[in-house]
Amino acid sequence: MPAGRISLAACLICLLPLACCSIAELPSDPEKVRNPKFKIELLSGGSGSSGELGANAAMKTEKFKAISAYVDLEIETDPTSSDEAVRKAKDLRRDPSVLAVIGHSRSGTTRAALPYYAEAAIPVLMPAATSPYALYAFNESEARPDVKRLRRDPYVRFPNAFRMLPSDVPHQVDAIRAAAKKILGIDKFAESKQLDTIKGATRIMVICETTRRDGSDVYTKPMCDSLREDNDPWFSPLLFAYREIDLDTGDIWGVATEVFAVKPKLVILLGYPEFARNLLEELKERAPKHMRDYQFILPDACFVPDLADFGSEIYVTSPFNPSESLGCKSDEAQKLRDAVMENKQKKPTDEIFAFDAVLILAAVVKECEQSLNRQCIAETLERNHASLAGACQSYDIEAGERQNASYSVYAPCGKELAPFWVVQKGEVRCDANWKCSKNCK
DSSP: OOHHHHHHHHHHHHHHHHHHHHHHTSOSOHHHHHSOOEEEEEEESSTTOHHHHHHHHHTTSHHHHTTTTTEEEEEEEOOSSHHHHHHHHHHHHTOTTEEEEEOOSSHHHHHHHHHHHHHTTOOEEESSOOOGGGGEEOOTTSOOOOGGGTTSTTOEEOTTEEESSOOIIIIIHHHHHHHHHHHHTGGGOSSGGGGGGTTTTOOEEEEEEOOTTTTHHHHHHHHHHHHHSSOOTTTGGGEEEEEEEOTTTOOHHHHHHHHHHHOOSEEEEESOHHHHHHHHHHHHHHOGGGGGGOEEEEOGGGOOGGGGGSSSEEEEEESOOTHHHHTOOOHHHHHHHHHHHHTTOSSOOTHHHHHHHHHHHHHHHHHTGGGOSHHHHHHHHHHTTTOEEOSSOEEOEETTEEOSOOEEEEEEETTEEEEEEEEETTEEEEOTTSTTGGGOO
C-alpha cells in the first residue's frame, strides 16, 4: 500500500471515535437539525413587566399560532445599562435565526443597541422607547445633539427601526405643558400678562435626571431642553427653578433640600422610576405633613402602581389611551384582557404595545412565508408603514416615527391614578368614558 494511502487510512481510523461522539451529541429530533426555527427576540423590563405580559398574551392569539411552527418568540430581560445592551445586540446580530427584535424597554438601551441591529439589517419594533435620540446615529462619547437638528445632516436615521409610541418631543412635552396649565388653572387665563398676578405663589420646578450610565439622559435631556425653551408665554414665565442630577455624582438628599428651599407649587420630575420613587420617599420621610403642598407631573416611564401612596397630587403623562381599547371587541384584544385579569390587573395599560408588536410581526412573517428573511420583514414593514394593524388600533409610522397619536394625563382618582385628560396637538379634552370624568374640567 502506498505511504500516502496508509497515512490517510490512519487518519480516518483516528477520527472515527470523534465522529461517533459527534453523532451521539446531535439532537434526537432530526427535524430540528434540518429545519431550525427562526426567532423574534423581545427585550422586556424583566419578569412580570408589562412587555412580558403583553408578549405572553400575544403568543396565545391565532395570528401568532399561525407562524409558531417555524418561528419562536423569545422573551429576555432587557439589560439595565447601555454597555450591557450593546453586548446583547452584538450577540443577536451574530445569530442568523433572529428575524426581528422587539425592544428595548428603555430609550437608553434602545439607543445603544440600534447601531448594531442596523449593521445586521435586523428590523426593530420599539414598543417602549420614546426619546427622539433613539432613532438617530451620533457619537455616544460627545455631547447630546440639539433635538431640532436631528433630522438634518450629519445625523442619519436608522432605517430598520419603527417606533410604536409618539416621540417625547414634541408629543410628551406638549402633554406635560398642557397638564401644568390645567393643574395651575392657567388654561382659564385670557391673556398671558395675567400670569404676573400668580408668579410669586405659583412656581414650577423642573428636576431632570441625567445619569449617563443607565441611559437616563437619552430619555430626559430632549424633554428637559424643550421645557426650558422660552417660547411659551403661558408656561415659561412660571418656570422658576431647574435642577439636573446625575445619580453617579449627585445625591437625592440635596435635591430634596432644594425642593424645600424653592417651595414650588408644581414639580415636573423627569427620570426613570427608581429615581422618582427615591426622591418622593425622601421628601415624604423628611416632611410628611407638607407632601400635600406639592403637586407633581411625572413622565410615562415613571408610571408605577404605588404613586398614589405618597400623599401628593401626582399626575402622569402616558401614550396609552384607554378609550382606544374600551370599545374594542376583537378576539386578540380579549386574549390581552384575559392575561391582565390573570395577572390581577384591573385593565390593560402599556403592555398593549408589546402585544401589538408581536401581532404586527406575526402578520409580516406570514406574508414573507415563502421567502422568510430579515430583508423581507423590513421591506414589508416599510411597505405597510401607514397601516400596521394591532389588536385595537392601526399604527401609522412615517420615517420611523408614530403619527397622529395622543397622550393621556392620569390624575388622582380615589386611591389610584386614572385618566383625566387626553392631549393631541396641544389641545386638551376630557373623555366621558373615563372613571373620574365627572371631576374633569
